[in-house]
Amino acid sequence: MxxxxxxxxxxxxxxxxxxxxxxxxxxxxxxxxxxxAAPGDNLTDRTCLQYSQDGGATWGGHDEIDWLNINPIPGQQALRASFDIRNKCETPAHLQIFAGDWKVSGGGSAVVRANAGAQKGALKDLEGTPGIFLVKTPRLAQNKKTPVELFIGLPADETKQGFTIQPDWRIFLAESEPDAPVDPGPGDGGDGGSGSSGSSTGSLGDLFGSLSSADVKPAGKTVGKSLNSPSVTAGR
Missing domain, CATH: 1.20.5 (Single alpha-helices involved in coiled-coils or other helix-helix interfaces)
Structure with a gap:
């Protein structure tokens, strides 16, 4: 016992x-x-979104972007800028691009378009409420170089000339689910992944207020900036 x-x-x-x-x-x-840091906290750091104009050899802020001199003419779109972006932070995020607080003078009209990664954006008229949704990518692999192209043009029936256009591009990262599909390319570094459309959620956060586009549903953390692009003069 x-x-x-x-x-x-x-x-x-x-x-x-x-x-x-x-x-x-x-x-x-x-x-x-x-x-x-809790998931998503480091996405509040504006340096998460970086830009490169030399194919990824040098990364920095939006001042890295070289804006091309163009004079859009009716029925055509001209390349305004072509550069690379990356998400250097750990938080999974996808890229979204908008035409922000745009201005078109003298009663003229303009169209804009954006491509990002493997995603080709649709042509959009610069009209209505600022905050026009242009394109979004699936989740970006951390540090993966992702190409971006921005276009400005005039509608085919535009007869005015000499007016100015400033679309005020807004480009930012929006938090994604960790297991969301990854943008398949093009670019180098990081993983590949599925070519599916990925998450449709995102928000302009404090960059805008409400959005006119139904393509974007405000959700999650975002980080981004209004790109300081010089105004463009319509064809003369």
């Missing part, structure tokens, strides 16, 4: 020690977790 009691006591004592050890480990885990 004495032996039996001793064994029971040992078992109980071992159980207490195990529980105490587990509790200590759990508390340590909580402490470590509290010192780390």
């Amino acid at each position: 004495e032996k039996s009691v001793s064994i029971t006591s040992l078992v109980r004592r071992a159980g207490v020690i195990a529980v105490a050890g587990a509790a200590t480990a759990a508390l340590a885990g909580v402490g470590a977790g509290s010192a780390q």
Whole structure:
């Protein structure tokens, strides 16, 4: 009997020690977790979105972009800028591009379009409420070089000339689900992934307020900027 009691006591004592050890480990885990950024927190850093004009050799802010001199003519679209972007932060995110607080002078009209990664945007008229959705990508692999092209043009029936166009491009990263499809290319570095459309969620956050486009549903964290593009003069 004495032996039996001793064994029971040992078992109980071992159980207490195990529980105490587990509790200590759990508390340590909580402490470590509290010192780390929660998912999405680092996407508030504006440097998450980086630009390159030399094929990825140099990365920096939007000042890296070289804007091309163009004079759009009716029925055609001219390439305004071509550059690469990347998401350097750990938070999974996809790219979205809008025509922001655009202005067209003198009663003229204009059209814009944007391509990003493997996604080709549709031609959109610069009319109505600013905040016109242009294109979005699936989730970008971290640090993967992703090409962007921005176009400005005039409708085929536009007869005015000499007016100015400033679409105020807005480009930003919007938080994605970690397992969302990855933009398949083109570009180098990172993984490949599926060519499916990916998440349709996103928001302009504090860059805009409400949006006129039904293509975007405000959700999640975003980081981005209004690109300081010089105004364009319509064909003369």
